[in-house]
Amino acid sequence: MKPILLIGNGGHAKVIKDIIKQSEHYTFAGYLDDNINEFHVENNIIYDRLENINNYANEYHFIIAIGNNEVRETIYNKVNLAIERYPILIHPTASIGSNVVIGNGTVVMANTVINADTIIGRHSIVNTGAIVEHDNIISDFVHVSPNSTLTGGVSVGIKSQIGASATVIPQIKIGQNTMVGAGSTVVNDIGDNQIVVGTPAKPIRR
């Protein structure tokens, strides 16, 4: 079993910890976070500051367990570890189709479906109950929120978030760093750096 340290110890980390507990390959070892005052071990769990990550870099694997896409990317660039130190975590109830490619550091939560020929980048999140249909291209540092649906042939650019229960109709292209509001329905392509809400989804601001 390979030990994993989670970077971050908020709500998202709790859910990832539960995925690790069910893994046959990985075991939960502890947390690195700058809100931890100093190194300590409690009930065999390591708590340490993120700035000490290099002490663990050879022995441990890591997941950046932070839901905010921008923060995840910033931490990834800052700690500068080889991408191989970040495993792919998939909950055992997730259904993964043929020829699906998932990048290192990405987590796939419970009751998700990722269908055939979809590509998902690095350090992305496919959150609880989300559906990512066939032939999607999902970039790095993306968050597909709980219960959202990306139908066939959708693409999502780097650092974009699809809000909880949002739906994107087939073949839509969503740009980089864009936010689709919870419950929205996206029926037209969306550019970069937009916030869109509603049905049909319309920009509220850049």
Ligand SMILES: CC(=O)SCCNC(=O)CCNC(=O)[C@H](O)C(C)(C)COP(=O)(O)OP(=O)(O)OC[C@H]1O[C@@H](n2cnc3c(N)ncnc32)[C@H](O)[C@@H]1OP(=O)(O)O
């Ligand atoms: C496990 C987890 O928790 S994963 C987390 C998943 N997170 C989400 O799904 C969060 C999704 N976030 C949202 O939907 C947010 O409302 C955002 C990002 C779209 C907008 O947030 P803000 O920028 O703070 O917008 P704000 O709250 O000021 O609203 C601006 C306007 O848009 C409207 N609006 C905001 N969100 C939505 C929405 N999802 N659908 C429809 N209208 C919306 C507001 O009612 C408001 O309208 P008004 O100007 O007529 O009063």
